[in-house]
Amino acid sequence: DQQVKQNSPSLSVQEGRISILNCDYTNSMFDYFLWYKKYPAEGPTFLISISSIKDKNEDGRFTVFLNKSAKHLSLHIVPSQPGDSAVYFCAAHLYNTDKLIFGTGTRLQVFP
């Protein structure tokens, strides 16, 4: 049972344009959500998070939106840069546990 889903395995965006990565979840017991970025041969690195009581969090070029009624979150990158090319994982924290539940990832390619 995939509780966190990233339905787009890949996304290609031109440099300077907006990248939108999507994530859907099914469990109402998630209390916050995170995005991680992963380069080849490296571990995931934390990018941005959002509490389940908020609907938006912004950090520089990165903004995460949460729609609780739709159980959907998205990561916006504006403007996209070639260095943003990586695999992006959506993750959800299960309330009262130490567990992060990850999606399957979206490979973002930003081309010049």
Add this chain to the structure above:
Amino acid sequence: DAGVTQSPTHLIKTRGQQVTLRCSPKSGHDTVSWYQQALGQGPQFIFQYYEEEERQRGNFPDRFSGHQFPNYSSELNVNALLLGDSALYLCASSLGPGATNEKLFFGSGTQLSVL
């Protein structure tokens, strides 16, 4: 300041064998979590160690076991290896088990291949 270090980086084993993976947490961190990332999948939580004890466990069989040492480093042991155990094994460290997960730092992983 060294980050999370894992060894070895790559490992090849045959079915039925046993394997031990090692992790040194980021300086100042005392909690270690282990994740398994199969090809094309996201990382899956195996278990977490704090104060040398297993705190929480994901949906993994008893063939997967771990240990944490007084210096906070950790080992992941897998017995009776199956082909399906082939994956990237990630170690993540944090300060305290209750730390919000944005404070989770991952190592580069150990790529295990079971033939």
